[in-house]
Amino acid sequence: MDLKEHIRAVPDFPKPGILFYDISTLLMHAEAWQETVRRLTDEVAPYKPDMLVGIESRGFLTAAPLALEMGIGFFMVRKKGKLPGETLEYSYGLEYGSDTIEMQADAVTPGQRVIVLDDLLATGGTMDASIQLLRRAGAEVAAAACIIELTFLEGRSKVDVPVHTLVSYDS
Template identity: 60%
Template structure:
């Protein structure tokens, strides 16, 4: 089904939070980790989550879906397929063949770097960026900046889960769609 042609599509009402396991003190003490593997292994819940994400971003009519390494690939791949778009990968250093374009960015506790292939996007292509989780927003905004660096038009971003209390949405300068939110 091409979701962009079915604007009246409304995925069934189901609380997807019941399919996400919370793991305290992972990967370090004080962190509450939202484990999406329990959602992914339930075929019905996963299809509903994917349909909700596709329905939320269809209005932006992207040419490409960009997935952020690595769990962002999990949502970006079926979304690109459902929407009839191509998909590109935003990766850590040394993970992509050929020439790459990179950007360094600050995290709360250090720096990081992400890459895309030099020829991944043509100038002017409309791109939606996907990640599994929006927390503080640093990686998502860095991805937006990286794609703009090569001439992409970033029309929106989406996350499977948004942690509202961390205010990552405030750092993002494009429209954002979240499927599941936690305060």
């Protein structure tokens, strides 16, 4: 199955000049979504993770069903102020400004093997920040996986773990 046939390209979203790859149409097609989860499972299972981590917000849609399929736990990395309880945070630079992500302080125990998931790898900044946050918490980050990769943005070069993607766009 060609998963690209189920991903909608939306021009000029969220601003002019940006071509947004929307997984909503993939999620709406049960067979394509099941195939996506199967393929992601095939990519990440060899790492034998203890836990999967989803990056806000479409990473939750990717990681949660995959964790269910694999019979392991899942937790979230979110923007600052979105999680209850004690949190750990990591601030990182963006092209114009900075951002801060958080995870719950008790989400991972030192030495746990985790894999970070998102729907799309673009510039790699948020993926790298998530990996650094998880390491600060004591996790062993084994790999990262996404449904889509925008290869022309070279985000993979910012991530220092193996990265697995199912679909790539070169422009």
